[in-house]
Amino acid sequence: MFRLRVRPQLSSSAATAARIKIATWIADFYNTRRLHSVCDHKSPIDYEREYRAGLTMRLVA
Numbered sequence: 001m002f003r004l005r006v007r008p009q010l011s012s013s014a015a016t017a018a019r020i021k022i023a024t025w026i027a028d029f030y031n032t033r034r035l036h037s038v039c040d041h042k043s044p045i046d047y048e049r050e051y052r053a054g055l056t057m058r059l060v061a
Helices: 012-029 044-060
Strands: none
Touching: none
């Protein structure tokens, strides 16, 4: 059995506002600047950069 939901169309300004709110929530939830003990007290972005640089160095060596 299929279920069909009919949603009213959002105006372009309402859709844009919704996208901005969702992006803001995601950015606040996944704080890329906060230091994490799991990441050796580095931000997730810095930790990932160092991890990838280490992988590259191991491949070159």
